[in-house]
Amino acid sequence: MAEYQIRRCDRQLEGGIHPETHKDLSTTEPCVFVDDPKRLVFPIHFSGGGPGEALVAVGDTVSQGTPIIKCQSGIIHVASRAGTVIDITDHAITHPSANQSASIIIEPSGLKEQSYLDPLVWPFDADSLRNRAIEAGILGLGGAGFPSFKKWSDGTQTLIINAAECEPYLTADDTLMRIDTHSMIRGACMLSRTLDIKTIVIGIEDNKPEALEAIEDALKESRSDCFFDIVLLDTKYPSGSERHLVWLTLGIEVPTGSRSVELGVIVHNPGTLAALSRAIDGKPITDRIVTLTGEALKAPKNVIAPIGTPINHLIEATDTSPSSLTSITVGGPMMGYAVTEFTAGITKTTNCLLARDVEIPPESPCIRCGACATVCPIRLQPQQMVFALKGGSLDLAVHEGLGDCIECAACNAVCPSHIPLAEWFRLGRFEVRDQANEQRLASEARERFEARNARLERIAQEQEAKRAARKAKTADALEKARKAREQTA
Amino acid sequence: MIKRPDYPPRDTALVMRMVLIALIPGIVAMTVFFGPGVLFNLTAAILTAIVSEALCLRLRQRELKPRLIDLSAVLTGVLIALALPQAAPWWLVIAASAASVTLGKHLYGGLGQNPVNPAMLGYALMLISAPVAMTTLWINPLTTPDFLTAWSAFLGHSSDAVTGATTLDLYKTEFRALTATEASRNPLFTQAHLGFIYGYEWVALAYLAGGLWLIYQRVITWHTPVGLLTTLLVISAFFSFDPDTATPVWVHLIAGAGIFAAFFILTDPVSGATSPKGRLWFAIGVGILTYLIRTHGQYPDAIAFAVLLMNFAAPMIDHYTRPRIMGREASVKGPGGQS
Numbered sequence: 001m002a003e004y005q006i007r008r009c010d011r012q013l014e015g016g017i018h019p020e021t022h023k024d025l026s027t028t029e030p031c032v033f034v035d036d037p038k039r040l041v042f043p044i045h046f047s048g049g050g051p052g053e054a055l056v057a058v059g060d061t062v063s064q065g066t067p068i069i070k071c072q073s074g075i076i077h078v079a080s081r082a083g084t085v086i087d088i089t090d091h092a093i094t095h096p097s098a099n100q101s102a103s104i105i106i107e108p109s110g111l112k113e114q115s116y117l118d119p120l121v122w123p124f125d126a127d128s129l130r131n132r133a134i135e136a137g138i139l140g141l142g143g144a145g146f147p148s149f150k151k152w153s154d155g156t157q158t159l160i161i162n163a164a165e166c167e168p169y170l171t172a173d174d175t176l177m178r179i180d181t182h183s184m185i186r187g188a189c190m191l192s193r194t195l196d197i198k199t200i201v202i203g204i205e206d207n208k209p210e211a212l213e214a215i216e217d218a219l220k221e222s223r224s225d226c227f228f229d230i231v232l233l234d235t236k237y238p239s240g241s242e243r244h245l246v247w248l249t250l251g252i253e254v255p256t257g258s259r260s261v262e263l264g265v266i267v268h269n270p271g272t273l274a275a276l277s278r279a280i281d282g283k284p285i286t287d288r289i290v291t292l293t294g295e296a297l298k299a300p301k302n303v304i305a306p307i308g309t310p311i312n313h314l315i316e317a318t319d320t321s322p323s324s325l326t327s328i329t330v331g332g333p334m335m336g337y338a339v340t341e342f343t344a345g346i347t348k349t350t351n352c353l354l355a356r357d358v359e360i361p362p363e364s365p366c367i368r369c370g371a372c373a374t375v376c377p378i379r380l381q382p383q384q385m386v387f388a389l390k391g392g393s394l395d396l397a398v399h400e401g402l403g404d405c406i407e408c409a410a411c412n413a414v415c416p417s418h419i420p421l422a423e424w425f426r427l428g429r430f431e432v433r434d435q436a437n438e439q440r441l442a443s444e445a446r447e448r449f450e451a452r453n454a455r456l457e458r459i460a461q462e463q464e465a466k467r468a469a470r471k472a473k474t475a476d477a478l479e480k481a482r483k484a485r486e487q488t489a
Numbered sequence: 490m491i492k493r494p495d496y497p498p499r500d501t502a503l504v505m506r507m508v509l510i511a512l513i514p515g516i517v518a519m520t521v522f523f524g525p526g527v528l529f530n531l532t533a534a535i536l537t538a539i540v541s542e543a544l545c546l547r548l549r550q551r552e553l554k555p556r557l558i559d560l561s562a563v564l565t566g567v568l569i570a571l572a573l574p575q576a577a578p579w580w581l582v583i584a585a586s587a588a589s590v591t592l593g594k595h596l597y598g599g600l601g602q603n604p605v606n607p608a609m610l611g612y613a614l615m616l617i618s619a620p621v622a623m624t625t626l627w628i629n630p631l632t633t634p635d636f637l638t639a640w641s642a643f644l645g646h647s648s649d650a651v652t653g654a655t656t657l658d659l660y661k662t663e664f665r666a667l668t669a670t671e672a673s674r675n676p677l678f679t680q681a682h683l684g685f686i687y688g689y690e691w692v693a694l695a696y697l698a699g700g701l702w703l704i705y706q707r708v709i710t711w712h713t714p715v716g717l718l719t720t721l722l723v724i725s726a727f728f729s730f731d732p733d734t735a736t737p738v739w740v741h742l743i744a745g746a747g748i749f750a751a752f753f754i755l756t757d758p759v760s761g762a763t764s765p766k767g768r769l770w771f772a773i774g775v776g777i778l779t780y781l782i783r784t785h786g787q788y789p790d791a792i793a794f795a796v797l798l799m800n801f802a803a804p805m806i807d808h809y810t811r812p813r814i815m816g817r818e819a820s821v822k823g824p825g826g827q828s
Contacts (some may be wrong), residue, residue: 014815017495017496018495098538171533243815243816247815253815253816254816255816255817255818256814256816256817257816260818361500362555364501364555364559364600364601365599365601365602367501367504367600367601367759368601368758368759368761368763369504369758370710370758370763370765371496373763373764373812374496374497375496377815378814378815378816379812379813379814379815380814381764381807381812383763384763395825395827398813399821399824399825400821400825401524401811401814401821404707404814404815404816404817414497414499416497416498416499416501416504417501417601418500436588
């Protein structure tokens with residue numbers, strides 16, 4: 001039995017909101033596998049892990065687990081089902097900022113052909129584990145899609161399992177913790193053993209008693225020598241934001257511009273750890289749990305779906321006709337984004353498809369009431385930031401703290417003027433990144449230009465020197481010839 | 490027991506409606522002690538505000554409906570009406586209300602754009618343009634006029650028997666020659682039910698009740714009223730070592746617009762400071778200026794000028810009172826930005 005304690009969090013989330021959670025909408029039905037869809041869609045550049053390149057060609061036959069995309073970060077995405085690559089083309093994708101992108105389309109054959117990796121046998125070192133995570137395509141499954149191996153630095157002292165799942169409607173993590181507890185715990189233990197981590201913290205909101213019970217049972221059976229510190233958090237959004245979870249559970253305020261990793265703390269989603277556990281056994285990520293929920297779906301539930309499954313196939317899995325919906329939210333109501341093209345496939349970071357009819361009241365002018373500031377979990381003044389952004393002064397918004405915004409959208413939820421504050425901030429932050437990028441490109445171009453000038457100048461100098469040398473040589477030769485002539489004369 | 494809401498009301502129109510509801514006790518108390526003139530002023534000011542708002546929206550080619558139903562114009566009308574002398578003639582009320590909405594608000598771009606408090610702008614404008622009417626037409630609560638007297642005052646024929654200067658003003662003029670004991674023999678004080686000032690005390694209490702309800706409902710925060718009232722209290726208490734020359738503390742607090750302004754005027758979010766700390770400093774600034782102008786200025790009350798002056802300081806206050814952002818060493822100070 002692993003040693004563990006359960007304690008109530010003694011810190012209070014400053015700001016934040018208590019939205020209606022609507023979680024029981026999808027937790028009353030058991031989690032089921034969906035039938036294989038007719039086709040699977042894998043965006044080459046937007047599957048997580050950065051832009052990638054296709055490792056297969058049209059007509060290739062793939063097994064479940066065959067590498068098909070290699071990303072810039074090294075991450076490899078595999079075919080989630082055996083089948084044939086029928087096309088590599090521009091296709092609708094699920095992504096907040098792109099609607100269409102080059103994608104690999106696979107038609108599943110229905111065969112059970114598998115091409116897995118060899119199991120990793122203990123003892124192995126951190127590098128082997130990192131390699132395994134790359135080969136198995138392990139990304140943050142909570143939604144961010146950050147390549148997990150990049151977080152695993154030596155000197156890590158604490159692993160936090162982010163089991164808060166504070167976003168309303170979402171129950172994918174809750175479901176995973178109920179049905180796949182052992183994998184999660186095993187993944188956490190293996191990672192801790194490899195990185196020599198002594199404490200594993202589980203931050204979980206107090207609205208998941210079943211998951212908590214499952215974790216306790218799993219820990220009683222576990223033989224890990226790690227200490228498990230289970231922290232019960234008040235149900236308040238956004239307690240599951242990485243920065244806030246670190247502060248709530250450990251009391252550490254991660255400085256602006258740093259990541260918790262730099263402080264020796266890594267945070268992982270339960271799904272990521274469960275996937276890691278399977279990766280050690282040789283199985284790359286081919287499926288994930290997706291919450292299909294919302295009042296517009298007839299039979300909301302959690303499903304286990306192959307990566308790449310088109311959205312309309314999943315909508316049908318809830319006995320709902322895709323044509324009855326005009327748009328679906330990928331992710332939760334707070335941080336999700338709308339997708340209107342239902343042929344797009346789910347990716348590793350798609351934790352929820354939310355269908356509901358919300359009528360957004362018309363926007364009215366900001367009256368600076370400051371309601372947004374009272375709920376901002378990092379104490380920003382959203383009213384001031386949006387004023388700057390609407391006035392077109394990005395630098396002023398940055399001065400107010402735009403760069404620190406975690407885009408949790410708590411401000412949206414309380415604004416009496418119904419201003420889409422979070423959307424403004426997302427846009428603003430995107431522009432800031434864009435500008436930084438442009439600046440980088442510009443400075444690179446300048447460096448290239450300067451280097452070229454220097455090179456040209458150097459060449460000119462060399463030529464000048466050569467010419468001078470040649471001249472001197474000629475003069476020398478002439479002189480010699482003249483002297484010789486004089487002597488003979 | 491109804492649970493206190495977690496957040497402010499979820500709609501601008503609801504915010505305005507709640508402020509209007511919170512004003513009802515004050516309006517009732519005002520009507521009881523200062524007569525039906527209060528209601529005439531309210532009616533005229535509200536109608537003028539709505540018409541001005543509609544006219545401005547039309548001129549600015551904006552949609553009428555959303556701005557008219559959000560009640561922001563009505564609230565401006567109510568606030569200016571309650572700030573004006575109770576025996577004010579109709580033209581004063583209409584001019585003040587129209588100025589508040591047009592010059593105070595729409596000149597700068599309408600709802601949410603006004604740099605200063607619209608009602609106080611209208612008030613200050615009238616105080617400068619019609620000083621006599623603005624200083625002499627206050628009702629003495631001991632001689633509450635009946636309907637007809639009030640109506641004729643509204644039409645411009647006020648009777649000297651019921652009107653005069655405010656209590657605050659009395660301390661500057663008539664009471665100046667008196668000792669504190671002599672001044673306290675004035676029937677306004679001797680007949681007071683609660684021992685403060687006849688009529689005014691109940692009005693102040695009614696506004697206080699409405700204001701506290703707004704704090705409870707999270708429409709406003711405690712920072713503004715506490716900032717103003719504490720500052721007035723502390724400064725006037727400090728200078729009351731010579732009771733024969735100083736205006737008493739409680740006269741400062743309840744005779745003028747103190748309570749009303751603390752909860753309903755300074756709390757205008759648009760023209761005030763926006764961070765909690767900023768709101769506190771804003772209110773403290775208004776308190777200091779109010780005391781200074783009341784004591785050393787020419788005008789009977791000073792809230793309007795103090796508020797207007799602090800409105801201009803609000804953006805700067807905001808630059809220096811930002812909360813410390815999570816993850817930062819210190820709060821960001823200064824205006825920043827180049828554009």
